[in-house]
Amino acid sequence: ELEGRLEITRRWVPEDEEWQAATRLVANRKYQCALDNIKRLVVSWIFELSKMNQSGTGYKLRKHIGKALQTHLVAIRAAVTQYNTAAKALGRRTLEFDELCRAEEEVIRLNVEIRRVITYLVDEDRYLRACEALYQDANPTLAYQISRYHTIRSQFTPLHLCSLEKISRLSGFSGTLALGISVSRGLGDSAGIPQRVCMDTVFSSLLVAADDREDNANEDADEDHATTLEEQCKALQNILSVTMDP
Structure with a gap:
């Protein structure tokens, strides 16, 4: 009776183009619903995970959130299975x-x-x-x-900073470009405090180290080594001076 009212004179069969188009439409609908379900979960x-990392969250609440996360994982597994079934019907990647x-x-x-990189770049420059x-x-x-x-x-x-800025503008970016605080603050670290070192003291310490080794080895060989090291120190000082010549 309904077919008569709609003036349907012939029913579709699997070989009909309309049947196949409707099948694809239903399959796409199932696929999209399964995909949306995965995204939602x-x-x-x-x-839920972000709540666990919030300050002031007590032990009992963390334990409760942990159980909720496990429940979510079970639901996600089931949603993935449903999605794979719909994806296979369309020949899409599972x-x-x-x-x-x-x-x-x-x-x-x-x-x-990303935050570590941008923090290091700024700290090193400073x-x-x-x-x-x-x-x-x-x-x-x-x-x-x-300076060189x-x-x-x-x-x-x-x-590098330009690339990081482009990344931050990508859809779905969840990080931050805000500077962090480096925990490495020793001498020579990028976030450390520079301390003036007397170069004469550095060169003298090298010579003292050479003199200490002289007592434990052949005197002639060590004397030559100490002389060579002293010459190298002087050469290094000369190189630094030459670089400043006009």
Whole structure:
């Protein structure tokens, strides 16, 4: 009766083009629904994970969130299975649950590394500038060499910062370009505090080390070694001086 009202005179069969088009439409609908379901579950899992890392979260609440995360993982596994069934019907790429987990871990790790890179670039630039200023009056020759080293090290810094800025504008970027705080603050570290070192003291310490070794080896050989080391120290000082000549 309904077919009569709709003026349908012939029913579709699997060989009909209309039947095949409707089949593809239904398959695409199932695929899209399965994909949307995975996205929804993954986003929900990420939100639950972020709650666990919030300050002020007590032990009991963390334990409760941990159980909720496990429940979410079970649901995600089932959603992946449903998605794979729909994807195979369309000849599309299937997913593995471990791939989703590893991808999420990779995003978290990259967010950390991006912040580390930008922090190191800024800290190193600040450190080398401070070192150059520290020796500008006391040892202009050394300050000039530090300046040249700084120029070499910072040659590609603008390119790196530009690349990081482009990454931050990508859809789905969840990291930050805010500077971090380096935990490595020893002498010579990029986040350390420059300290003035007397070059004469450095050269003298090298000679003292050579004299100490002289007592434990052949006197003639060690004497030649100490003489050679002294000549090398003087040559190094001469090289630094020559670089400042006009």
